[in-house]
Amino acid sequence: MTSETIAASTASRSANADPSTVAGRDLRLLMIVPGVLVIVGLFVYPFIYGFISSFNPQGENAEWLANYQRFFSEPRLYETVGKTLWLALPVTILNVGLAVPFAFMLRTPSRGQRLLSTLLVIPMTLGTVLVAEGLMLYLAPNGWLNRSLLELGLLGSPLRLLNNYWGVALSLLITGFPFAFMMMLSYTTGIDPTLARAAATLGASPMEQFRRIYLPLLVPGLTITFCLTFVQAFAVFPSAVLLGAPAGATRVISIAAYEMAYEEYNWSMASTVAMVMGATQLVIVGIVLGLRQFSYRGPVVGGKG
Amino acid sequence: MFQQLEMKSITRSFGDYQALSSMNLSIKAGEFVSLLGPSGCGKSTALNCLSGLLPLTAGEIWLDDRRIDTLPPERRGFGMVFQNYALFPHMSAKKNIRFGLEMRKVSAADQSRRVDSALSLVRLQQHADKLPGQLSGGQQQRVAIARAIVIEPPLVLMDEPLSNLDAALRIEMREEILRIHQTLGLTTIYVTHDQDEALAMSDRIVVMKEGVMQQQGAPQELYNRPINIDVALFMGYRNLLDVTATAAPRAGRLKVSHKGADLDATALTDIADGPLIAAFKPDDVVFSDSGLPATVDSVIYGGRDSTVKLDLEHGGQIHARVSDAVRPGDRVHVSVPAEHLLVYPRPAQPIARP
Numbered sequence A: 001m002t003s004e005t006i007a008a009s010t011a012s013r014s015a016n017a018d019p020s021t022v023a024g025r026d027l028r029l030l031m032i033v034p035g036v037l038v039i040v041g042l043f044v045y046p047f048i049y050g051f052i053s054s055f056n057p058q059g060e061n062a063e064w065l066a067n068y069q070r071f072f073s074e075p076r077l078y079e080t081v082g083k084t085l086w087l088a089l090p091v092t093i094l095n096v097g098l099a100v101p102f103a104f105m106l107r108t109p110s111r112g113q114r115l116l117s118t119l120l121v122i123p124m125t126l127g128t129v130l131v132a133e134g135l136m137l138y139l140a141p142n143g144w145l146n147r148s149l150l151e152l153g154l155l156g157s158p159l160r161l162l163n164n165y166w167g168v169a170l171s172l173l174i175t176g177f178p179f180a181f182m183m184m185l186s187y188t189t190g191i192d193p194t195l196a197r198a199a200a201t202l203g204a205s206p207m208e209q210f211r212r213i214y215l216p217l218l219v220p221g222l223t224i225t226f227c228l229t230f231v232q233a234f235a236v237f238p239s240a241v242l243l244g245a246p247a248g249a250t251r252v253i254s255i256a257a258y259e260m261a262y263e264e265y266n267w268s269m270a271s272t273v274a275m276v277m278g279a280t281q282l283v284i285v286g287i288v289l290g291l292r293q294f295s296y297r298g299p300v301v302g303g304k305g
Numbered sequence B: 001m002f003q004q005l006e007m008k009s010i011t012r013s014f015g016d017y018q019a020l021s022s023m024n025l026s027i028k029a030g031e032f033v034s035l036l037g038p039s040g041c042g043k044s045t046a047l048n049c050l051s052g053l054l055p056l057t058a059g060e061i062w063l064d065d066r067r068i069d070t071l072p073p074e075r076r077g078f079g080m081v082f083q084n085y086a087l088f089p090h091m092s093a094k095k096n097i098r099f100g101l102e103m104r105k106v107s108a109a110d111q112s113r114r115v116d117s118a119l120s121l122v123r124l125q126q127h128a129d130k131l132p133g134q135l136s137g138g139q140q141q142r143v144a145i146a147r148a149i150v151i152e153p154p155l156v157l158m159d160e161p162l163s164n165l166d167a168a169l170r171i172e173m174r175e176e177i178l179r180i181h182q183t184l185g186l187t188t189i190y191v192t193h194d195q196d197e198a199l200a201m202s203d204r205i206v207v208m209k210e211g212v213m214q215q216q217g218a219p220q221e222l223y224n225r226p227i228n229i230d231v232a233l234f235m236g237y238r239n240l241l242d243v244t245a246t247a248a249p250r251a252g253r254l255k256v257s258h259k260g261a262d263l264d265a266t267a268l269t270d271i272a273d274g275p276l277i278a279a280f281k282p283d284d285v286v287f288s289d290s291g292l293p294a295t296v297d298s299v300i301y302g303g304r305d306s307t308v309k310l311d312l313e314h315g316g317q318i319h320a321r322v323s324d325a326v327r328p329g330d331r332v333h334v335s336v337p338a339e340h341l342l343v344y345p346r347p348a349q350p351i352a353r354p
Ligand SMILES: Nc1ncnc2c1ncn2[C@@H]1O[C@H](COP(=O)(O)OP(=O)(O)OP(=O)(O)O)[C@@H](O)[C@H]1O
Pocket: B014, B019, B037, B038, B039, B040, B041, B042, B043, B044, B045, B046, B193
């Protein structure tokens, strides 16, 4: 750069009051460039790669749709979609359904709220594998839970909670609930508390305050929390293998993808499974977000600031 | 309806801090009572205690022969207009107003009739179906009032409902609130920190400071005969002079001296010996032949009268509102009628004007 152009650019800079614009161009847009690069590099590129690869089956003169035909004709592949949904949907509904009343009851800052939040964050930070290992000890036929229930005389014979549906569902509950609770807590505390007080002075009982004021205002947060909790549960892998029946009831879709990639070494077929997985999630998320259109989605404070 | 609301030494503490100490107040049906005081003096605390949103630390509240301080807010049924309106953002103006009637299980036909009449009372018929976010500040405020009064509460509590509006709208809404109060024969407790508002609207004013009720009475009473220096300073601008009593002070007429000049003054309560402070309004200053000698410092012409700043020869500066024509530099004598020159014990710490 010559000294003249430097001088010119300083001149144009100082001529403009807003430092984020140069010669009328908004430079703030440039700030999103690193973010866009990261998203393209880490997300869009692998996605497109996988998408294309799923239509390029391995083997001699295979048709472009061969992978998808195979997926939807082999029961041990297409059944994974239903099995995963059968795990992820009820668990997500339960997680979010439990998180809402808990968040409502603990919405005002208190010692109880801090204690419970801390307790709940622990399973989130431990990660799914550690939780699964803990549950293996806890839920085993001679684990604490069964022994306590047997001692108390509540059970005649031990409950079978491992290597089946219930073990995985429980682990998803334990890892998913804290997440759903923390999200719902932040949505709930964001709602102006004087709204419920106003409802109280108008004669609304705590139950009605929840139903008429909090719940409608929580719908947007509820749908987002549902989607994120669902996507997490849908991708379940470690606990389905460790606690479930990976060849039977909890043969989830991620197991199928793993098998294709690392047992059959069929990269293209693994991509196909991943595409089906993504499409299923997209459909559920789309339905939930579509339902949200019918609810109120404005500010959650009552009037002037 | 009821005859009398009685607060008996109601107290509310937050930790060690008493936000409301031992307040005694009784309110008759139909009264418009203002709670007046500086920010943080416990006005909202008092209202929240009355409505049931804050439990009392001590004391009792009686509505005639019914004790109500143990009831939750939804069972007291007082209408409340919140400092920030607290309109339900997901409901239209109409649904906001209808809410209290639904909670009371009023029949659907009655609901519609009463909502419509409340809407017309606050002149919002055209805006009935808008969400709060689509209404102007003044319109939101009127929805908040309509929502509180449509349930025909025995008592309406208003927490600084006009504090966020511009000056013109504030004056207009003052009249609107008074009109509604009178039309419906409501009993209203109105919180404000604006003494003009309190003077203009109230049957009775209660002045508070740091959680303690200082004085209550008719607006004229508080304006002309403030019981202590805090109330005096809160009820409009007053000149202050340091004085000492020339005889043992007691309630009634007394002689005081300001740096050697003798003045006739009035004490509203028995006061102890010690340094005193004299307070008087600019309107009560008269130019006379005798009195304290002073020099005119500046004159602000204001039409019917002028505000004159005076340097007293004995020391100190005062403001006077007079209709006499004077000019800066003129030498005059000023006096204040004894009944308007009020003396109080001088507080230890320097006086801060509100
Ligand atoms: N929840 C609380 N915890 C602790 N202190 C509180 C709480 N609520 C109020 N206070 C204190 O009580 C005092 C009175 O508060 P209050 O809200 O009644 O004031 P106010 O007279 O309504 O003031 P403003 O005119 O600013 O609304 C204040 O000093 C405040 O700090």
